[in-house]
Amino acid sequence: MIKVENLSKAFGNKTVLKDVNLEVNEGEVVAIIGPSGSGKSTLLRSLNLLEEPETGIIKVGDAKVNVSELTSKNRYQLRQQSAMVFQHFNLFKNKTVLENVTLSLTSSKRKTKNEAIKIANELLEQVGLLEQSNQYPITLSGGQQQRVSIARALAVEPKVIFMDEPTSALDPELVGEVLKTIEQLSKRNITLVIVTHEMKFAKKVADKIIFMDGGVIVESGTPDKLFSQPSSERTRRFLMSTTEDTSLDFVI
Numbered sequence: 001m002i003k004v005e006n007l008s009k010a011f012g013n014k015t016v017l018k019d020v021n022l023e024v025n026e027g028e029v030v031a032i033i034g035p036s037g038s039g040k041s042t043l044l045r046s047l048n049l050l051e052e053p054e055t056g057i058i059k060v061g062d063a064k065v066n067v068s069e070l071t072s073k074n075r076y077q078l079r080q081q082s083a084m085v086f087q088h089f090n091l092f093k094n095k096t097v098l099e100n101v102t103l104s105l106t107s108s109k110r111k112t113k114n115e116a117i118k119i120a121n122e123l124l125e126q127v128g129l130l131e132q133s134n135q136y137p138i139t140l141s142g143g144q145q146q147r148v149s150i151a152r153a154l155a156v157e158p159k160v161i162f163m164d165e166p167t168s169a170l171d172p173e174l175v176g177e178v179l180k181t182i183e184q185l186s187k188r189n190i191t192l193v194i195v196t197h198e199m200k201f202a203k204k205v206a207d208k209i210i211f212m213d214g215g216v217i218v219e220s221g222t223p224d225k226l227f228s229q230p231s232s233e234r235t236r237r238f239l240m241s242t243t244e245d246t247s248l249d250f251v252i
């Protein structure tokens, strides 16, 4: 579903992704962990070209680009394959919950207004927000806003959903409801790549964990292997340094 080869990205003279290689299979849930500044967001944002790396080949779903030969057409094709859930939700403040979800359906997916509303209502029901559909984002809690942005991501039926620290901006008591929503998705054969600091959540939900440090993938493996028998000293030190996380309290 995803294949990344030799991806490198610099900001000015600072290299933040160094020759990254990565594969994700269809239906897999992959968690990317690692210290702040290690390049996790840059990697995720490169996969839909929110950041444009200097070199590398990116394949997502049906699209494949060589980043040194980008055209507006192949850039568009790659972006069509995925949807993104951001740390700060990025909802349209002047649109209702329902409009936030229908917007991409009527614009890029060319659904009629009625079709879009039907799909959006189904998705809002899945994330438990049907009753809030006519409210504006500002009237919702952070957890509810993030669940709207998950419904919005699902609406375009992407091949892959990328999530960049989806619970980091939330008050601790709201983290569980969002993790629970993501866990429900993970059981539906949707390909998910999630940057997270929630180690217990990652261990429970992910099929594969990727540990990044200093712009490289230091190691990757199953949660069991990576958390209990990391092969790298850097991974071991990082895991030792992570404190207990709030997903401790999340109950399905």
Ligand SMILES: Nc1ncnc2c1ncn2[C@@H]1O[C@H](COP(=O)(O)OP(=O)(O)O)[C@@H](O)[C@H]1O
Pocket (backbone or CB within 6 Å): 011, 016, 034, 035, 036, 037, 038, 039, 040, 041, 042, 043
């Ligand atoms: N737009 C930018 N301009 C300059 N430097 C950036 C930019 N975005 C990220 N960086 C730098 O790239 C490195 C990796 O950042 P990032 O991918 O955000 O790391 P992470 O998500 O793992 O915390 C950091 O040193 C960060 O300061």
Ligand SMILES: [Mg+2]
Pocket (backbone or CB within 6 Å): 040, 041, 042
């Ligand atoms: Mg980040």
